[in-house]
Amino acid sequence: QVQLQESGPGLVKPSETLSLRCTVSGGSISMYYWSWIRQSAGERLEFLGRIYASGTTTYNPSLKSRVTMSVDTSKNQFSLKLNSVTAADTAVYFCAATGTRDVFDIWGQGTMVTVSA
C-alpha cells in the first residue's frame, strides 16, 4: 500500500522560497503521477501541479512561473518549490498520487506552511 509523507519548513518568510518534499513508501515512484495540492483556511482545494517519474511536469497556470517540481527516483521522493511567496501562499500543502484513473487516489497527511516575517 503506497503511503505519502510531506516534510519541510512550517514557516517561510515573505518573498522567499517554499520548499517541500514528499516521500513515497510502499511502492515505486514510477507507478503514478505525483501531485501537489494546497488548501488555504476556508478555501477550496487548489491543484498546483504534478510530475511523472520521467520528470514531465504540468503546472497550474495561475501560479505562473513561481512553481517548480522535481523528482528523485533514487530516494523515492518528489519536491515542490514555490518562490516569491506571500501571505496568500499560507496553506496546508498535500502531496497526492494519481494513477490510471486520473484522480487523486492517495494523499499524504498534509503539512501546514505559514508565510510570515
Next chain:
Amino acid sequence: DIQMTQSPSTLSASVGDRVTITCRASESISSWLAWYQQKPGKAPKLLIYKSSTLESGVPSRFSGRGSGTEFTLTITSLQPDDFATYYCQQYNNFWTFGQGTKVDFK
C-alpha cells in the same frame, strides 16, 4: 478554467437522513467528475470517480450520478461517520475542485 460550484455550502442533517449534494461545472466535463470526503485535520479521501463509480471500500450508501455539467452525490441513511465536508473535482480539463459542502448535525 472550468469552475465547479457546489450547493448547498452547508447541509444540516440527522443520522438516517438521505442527503444530496449538487455540483455544477461551468462547461461540459462529460463524466470526468470525482467526489472526496474530508474530515477536519485530515486529507481528502476519494469516494467516487467517473461520476458514479464507487471507490473500493466505500460504503454503498454513497452514490453519484450525472454527466455534462450537473452532478449529484447522494448519501442514503446518513451515518455518524459521514459528517464531513465533501468536494467535487473535475478532471476533464486540468483539475479543479468545488468549494465544498459541509454536512453537519441538525
